[in-house]
Amino acid sequence: MVACYRTEGEHLDALAQQLKETPGEHRLIRADVTDADDVERVADEAQSTYRTIHGLVHNAGVISQVPFGELTSQEWYRVVDTSLTAAYLMVNRTLPLMTAGSSVVAIGSRAATVGIPQRAHYTAAKAGLVGLVRSLAKELGPQGIRVNVVSPGTIETEEAARDSSEQRREYVERHSRIVALRRYGRSEEVADAVIFLLSDRSSYITGETLHVDGGI
Numbered sequence: 001m002v003a004c005y006r007t008e009g010e011h012l013d014a015l016a017q018q019l020k021e022t023p024g025e026h027r028l029i030r031a032d033v034t035d036a037d038d039v040e041r042v043a044d045e046a047q048s049t050y051r052t053i054h055g056l057v058h059n060a061g062v063i064s065q066v067p068f069g070e071l072t073s074q075e076w077y078r079v080v081d082t083s084l085t086a087a088y089l090m091v092n093r094t095l096p097l098m099t100a101g102s103s104v105v106a107i108g109s110r111a112a113t114v115g116i117p118q119r120a121h122y123t124a125a126k127a128g129l130v131g132l133v134r135s136l137a138k139e140l141g142p143q144g145i146r147v148n149v150v151s152p153g154t155i156e157t158e159e160a161a162r163d164s165s166e167q168r169r170e171y172v173e174r175h176s177r178i179v180a181l182r183r184y185g186r187s188e189e190v191a192d193a194v195i196f197l198l199s200d201r202s203s204y205i206t207g208e209t210l211h212v213d214g215g216i
Contacts (some may be wrong), residue, residue: 083125099143137207146206153213180215
């Protein structure tokens, strides 16, 4: 596996340890996937290590909440470039390394279909990602390459779980009332969906958006 990251932190340390304990040859590279030169470097590392790519997961993303009238072009491009342009860069550069049976999975968001006030830039980026995936699925399908989206709803993170504030408690209760399963999702549930779409168990699935949202 070749994994890339942009910012350091405790999650990076945990990932490095997991890769160390996982059989196989792995690489962990610091890179900004909105930068074409960095993407080139990541792809070169994958090519020199593995020659071909069986699976690509694009899970880079940033989010902010800004009233549309106050949304600057800089913030628009920051969010759109990370979610959408980076997906173009990664797939475009790694496509020559893919063969029949390769699978691309992009991490989308439920926001792409429901819309969120003050997050027009984020919603537009994730909706664009769905369109990109559908087009690529049609174009790359004859080569045996599959392309799909995993679209999470609200997912519990370790940081959020440590928040015991009244505001968070009220938000959890309000959110639980609109979700069929009456709870937040877990990160491992999103990971399971990604693994399924990367695997041969989903060999006849392409161009789809798999919602992991508990039933919104």
